[in-house]
Amino acid sequence: MHLLPPTRQKNYSLPVNKLKTEVIKINENDGLEKYEKAAKLILGGEVVGMPTETVYGLAGNAYDEKAILKIFEAKGRPQDNPLIVHISEFKEIYDLVSEVPENAKKLAEKFWPGPLTIILPKSEKVPYCVTAGLSTVAVRCPSHKVANNFIKACGVPIAAPSANLSGKPSPTKAQHVYDDLNGRIPLIIDGGESLEGVESTVIFMAEGTPKLLRPGNVTLGQLKSVLGEVLVDKAVLNPLEKNQKASSPGMKYKHYSPNADVTLVKGSYENFCEFVNSHNKAGVSAMVFKGEGENLSCPCFVYGDRNDYRSISNRLFDTLRELDNEKFTCCYVRCPDETDDDLAVMNRLLRAAAFKVTEV
Ligand code: TXA
Ligand code: MG
Numbered sequence: 067m068h069l070l071p072p073t074r075q076k077n078y079s080l081p082v083n084k085l086k087t088e089v090i091k092i093n094e095n096d097g098l099e100k101y102e103k104a105a106k107l108i109l110g111g112e113v114v115g116m117p118t119e120t121v122y123g124l125a126g127n128a129y130d131e132k133a134i135l136k137i138f139e140a141k142g143r144p145q146d147n148p149l150i151v152h153i154s155e156f157k158e159i160y161d162l163v164s165e166v167p168e169n170a171k172k173l174a175e176k177f178w179p180g181p182l183t184i185i186l187p188k189s190e191k192v193p194y195c196v197t198a199g200l201s202t203v204a205v206r207c208p209s210h211k212v213a214n215n216f217i218k219a220c221g222v223p224i225a226a227p228s229a230n231l232s233g234k235p236s237p238t239k240a241q242h243v244y245d246d247l248n249g250r251i252p253l254i255i256d257g258g259e260s261l262e263g264v265e266s267t268v269i270f271m272a273e274g275t276p277k278l279l280r281p282g283n284v285t286l287g288q289l290k291s292v293l294g295e296v297l298v299d300k301a302v303l304n305p306l307e308k309n310q311k312a313s314s315p316g317m318k319y320k321h322y323s324p325n326a327d328v329t330l331v332k333g334s335y336e337n338f339c340e341f342v343n344s345h346n347k348a349g350v351s352a353m354v355f356k357g358e359g360e361n362l363s364c365p366c367f368v369y370g371d372r373n374d375y376r377s378i379s380n381r382l383f384d385t386l387r388e389l390d391n392e393k394f395t396c397c398y399v400r401c402p403d404e405t406d407d408d409l410a411v412m413n414r415l416l417r418a419a420a421f422k423v424t425e426v
Contacts, residue, residue, distance in 0.1 A: 094211035101219035115243040117257030119210040121236035123226030140250040148198040149225040154217040179209035181266040212257035235386040263380035279314040281409035321417040328419040333426035349395035
C-alpha cells in the first residue's frame with residue numbers, strides 16, 4: 067500500500083455565516099434581463115455562485131480586487147492559489163493576456179467555448195490578487211449557455227474558482243454550492259446540473275512546450291491532435307515531492323475530500339469484491355462501475371460506465387458528496403482504466419484518496 071499524509075487544510079478563519087443566500091433558477095432560454103440582479107451584484111463588488119458545464123464557480127469581477135478577496139474568504143481558499151478568469155467569447159482574451167501564440171489560438175478555435183483553460187502571460191489589466199502574484203493568467207470560455215450569458219450581462223471578465231469550500235469535492239449542482247456556502251454569499255444562480263462533472267483541462271502555454279497541469283474532459287489525445295507534443299506535469303498523477311515547486315499552486319492542496327476515508331483499489335473485479343467483503347463493517351461503502359454492485363456486501367454507489375469516461379466524470383463529485391450525506395466513514399473505490407481518457411477521473415480520485423492506493 068502506498069500511503070502519504072494528506073495536506074490538512076483545517077485552520078481557516080472562515081467568515082461568520084451572516085448573509086441570506088438567495089437561489090434563483092435561470093435556464094438557457096431565459097433572456098438577459100433575468101441576469102440583471104446577479105450582474106448588479108457582480109458590478110457592485112459581490113460574489114455569485116454560477117453554473118458552468120464543468121462544475122459550479124464562485125464568480126466575481128476579475129478587475130475588482132475587493133471582490134477577489136471576497137472569493138478567497140468565502141471559500142476559505144489559500145491566497146497563493148490563483149483563479150481562472152472566464153470570458154464569453156474568444157476576442158475578450160486580448161484584455162487579459164499580453165500575447166496569444168498561434169498554437170493557443172488554434173486550441174481555442176477547436177475547444178472554446180468548452181471545458182479547457184489556457185494559461186498565458188498576463189496583461190497589466192489583470193490584478194495580481196487574481197493570479198496569486200504569478201505573471202501568467204488562466205483563461206477559459208465556458209460553453210454553458212447560462213454562464214456565457216451571465217458573463218455577457220456583467221460586461222467584465224469573471225474570476226471564478228470552483229464554488230466549494232476549499233478542500234471539498236467540487237459542486238456539480240446548485241444545492242452543493244448552497245450546502246457549502248449558505249450564509250457566506252448573497253446569490254446562487256441555479257442553472258441545473260453540470261454535465262461534464264469535473265473541472266476544465268488546464269494547459270500551460272506561457273512558454274516552452276505546452277504542458278498539461280490538470281486533466282479534464284478535453285483529453286490529452288485531443289490536445290495532442292492540435293498541438294503535437296504536450297508534456298504532462300508529474301503532479302497530475304503523483305503527490306508533490308518534498309520541496310518540489312508546484313507548476314500549479316492548486317496541486318499543493320488537499321482536494322475533493324469527503325469526510326469518509328477514501329481508498330483507491332487497483333486490481334480485478336473479483337479481487338476487489340473479495341477485498342471489500344472481507345473489510346466490510348459499519349460505515350464502509352464502495353464506489354463501483356455500472357453492473358458491479360451485486361457481489362458486494364456493503365452499500366454501493368455506481369459512478370458510471372467503465373467504458374465511458376464521460377459517464378464516470380459526470381457522477382464522480384456528486385457521489386463523493388453523497389458519501390458524506392449518508393455518513394459513511396470509509397469508501398473503497400474501483401480504479402478506472404489508466405488510459406489517457408481516464409486521466410481526469412484518476413487525478414481527482416487520487417487526490418480524494420490523498421494518494422492512498424491499494425493493489426489487490
Ligand atoms: O472548470 C473549471 O475550471 C472550474 C469552473 C468554475 O470554471 N474552475 C476551477 O477553478 O476549477 P479552481 O480555482 O477550482 O481551479 C483552478 C486551478 C487551480 O489548481 C489553480 O492553481 C490553477 O487552476 N491555476 C489558475 N491560474 C493559474 C496560473 N496562472 N498558473 C498555474 N496554475 C493556475
Ligand atoms: Mg477547485
